[in-house]
Amino acid sequence: MSLKIIFSGFGGQGVLMMGYVLAVAGMKEDKHVTFLPAYGAEVRGGTANCTVVVSDEEIASPIASSPEFVVAMNYPSMIKYQNMVKSGGTMFLNSDLITEVPAREDINVIKVPANTLAHEMGSDRSLNMVMLGAVREITDIVSGKSISLAIETVLEGKKQKLVDMNQKAVTVGVDFILGSK
Amino acid sequence: MSGKTLMRGTHVLGEAAIRAGCRAYFGYPITPQNELPEYMASKFAKMDDAVFVQAESEIASINMVIGAAAAGARAMTSSSSPGISLKQEGISYLAAMELPAVIVNMMRGGPGLGNIAPAQGDYFQATRGGGHGDYRVITLAPAYGQEIADMARQAFDLADHYKTPVMILGDGMMGQMMEPVEFPDPVDLATLPRKEWIVNGSKGRASRTILSLWLDPPKEEELNWRLARKYEMISEDIPDQEMYLTDDAEFVIVAYGTAARIAKGAVHRVRESGMKVGLYRPKTLWPYPSKALKGLCEHVREFLVFEMSMGQMVEDVRLAIEGQRKVSFYGRPGGVVSTPEEVAAILSSAYNSKTN
Numbered sequence: 001m002s003l004k005i006i007f008s009g010f011g012g013q014g015v016l017m018m019g020y021v022l023a024v025a026g027m028k029e030d031k032h033v034t035f036l037p038a039y040g041a042e043v044r045g046g047t048a049n050c051t052v053v054v055s056d057e058e059i060a061s062p063i064a065s066s067p068e069f070v071v072a073m074n075y076p077s078m079i080k081y082q083n084m085v086k087s088g089g090t091m092f093l094n095s096d097l098i099t100e101v102p103a104r105e106d107i108n109v110i111k112v113p114a115n116t117l118a119h120e121m122g123s124d125r126s127l128n129m130v131m132l133g134a135v136r137e138i139t140d141i142v143s144g145k146s147i148s149l150a151i152e153t154v155l156e157g158k159k160q161k162l163v164d165m166n167q168k169a170v171t172v173g174v175d176f177i178l179g180s181k
Numbered sequence: 182m183s184g185k186t187l188m189r190g191t192h193v194l195g196e197a198a199i200r201a202g203c204r205a206y207f208g209y210p211i212t213p214q215n216e217l218p219e220y221m222a223s224k225f226a227k228m229d230d231a232v233f234v235q236a237e238s239e240i241a242s243i244n245m246v247i248g249a250a251a252a253g254a255r256a257m258t259s260s261s262s263p264g265i266s267l268k269q270e271g272i273s274y275l276a277a278m279e280l281p282a283v284i285v286n287m288m289r290g291g292p293g294l295g296n297i298a299p300a301q302g303d304y305f306q307a308t309r310g311g312g313h314g315d316y317r318v319i320t321l322a323p324a325y326g327q328e329i330a331d332m333a334r335q336a337f338d339l340a341d342h343y344k345t346p347v348m349i350l351g352d353g354m355m356g357q358m359m360e361p362v363e364f365p366d367p368v369d370l371a372t373l374p375r376k377e378w379i380v381n382g383s384k385g386r387a388s389r390t391i392l393s394l395w396l397d398p399p400k401e402e403e404l405n406w407r408l409a410r411k412y413e414m415i416s417e418d419i420p421d422q423e424m425y426l427t428d429d430a431e432f433v434i435v436a437y438g439t440a441a442r443i444a445k446g447a448v449h450r451v452r453e454s455g456m457k458v459g460l461y462r463p464k465t466l467w468p469y470p471s472k473a474l475k476g477l478c479e480h481v482r483e484f485l486v487f488e489m490s491m492g493q494m495v496e497d498v499r500l501a502i503e504g505q506r507k508v509s510f511y512g513r514p515g516g517v518v519s520t521p522e523e524v525a526a527i528l529s530s531a532y533n534s535k536t537n
Binding site: 020023024027033034035036037039058059060061062063065 | 185187212213297353354357358359360361442443445446447449518520521522
């Protein structure tokens, strides 16, 4: 098994953090992982994206030309990546900021109101972990426990409250998927 | 849980260098390797016995490396393609003065200012010396996060052992990408062999000099002979490579660094359709692991070289094969990174055109 996933959005949405947590979670399960942040002549408020590969075998390329999964946190991200998703793959949309759907019928679309869910749980900034929870529940790339442990690793040295908040946000995302099934 | 951490290549290099005993870092910023000086600065700030300087230029930083190496420190500098060009004069001096040092080049698209995307256009520069004069630089080419850590340690050991500059040749992607890495324990500096040639004050002993100027031609010739003997020894001792599925291969793709990862993915795909292909990945670019490559001619009918350039290492492959087999080339220059699918298509069509 080798799964590639692109996380995309605008700077400040925690897009890189999403990918980083997923990659650390994969590492904790002793899988092969790569995390490739986009780098270039970036601008403040511009787009941010990263590619994560989680695999049972050695990973050849950390770049995904046709990823199984794409997470679009804003509209430009959906436009940029909608044609790259592998046929039969899944696109996750932050439905609070994206009202349209990709012009394709061969991919699955999962709409998650990440901003709203994060706001309702009392932490607007946690929208990334809400989305990651949804991604985890649909893709099953790593276990929920690994995600939880990964958050502890990534936020090591930070306040426990922050760790709890992020872990709770993941649960909110998971519950949203379970509730909409 | 294992002792692995997920780190980007530049940070891996920095951490491994510090654990290898690096206590002097000098550099000047350039993308895509800025996270390396950033890491060294943050770590060295908390260490009493280490020095970090962001110099006023690349040229200044390589000359600071010369000074630190002459004083006995394990010293390092890093840059990316255009910046490495500026360091060449200093690297030539390091070779002439027989000073150990580690130089990191995270290659980007060129020539000229080029761009900041991963490329492999500096192979000639790295393996042919790069600067003026008759010298060579040991060149190590990692392809994986773990290998970056391992080679950083190896680079400092080789530099000290042979008293010569060593280059770690990576690319922009390797520097940015994060992979799980396990680090070796830090070196105890007190256990390293004493350097009986350094210039650190001559109180109580005869004074020493370290020169790169020999006005008398026979003296300069003597230095060149000594260097040549050293390079011969290095060429015997350290060539290294990875051979992947080459035992029964009829057709072998040769690639290094990031290109080799892509090539391995291609080999994997092409094998699935029953074609007997393998990968030869040099881990040392100079000295080039020619012997093992030539040995493959016994059962390999043809070679394909894949580089993220218009073809530089392909010359070393041809030198190694000595005309015994056909060597073809496929390259994507300028910072374009091929997919394994693309290289698989090239590989399988090359394989089939041979067998038909």
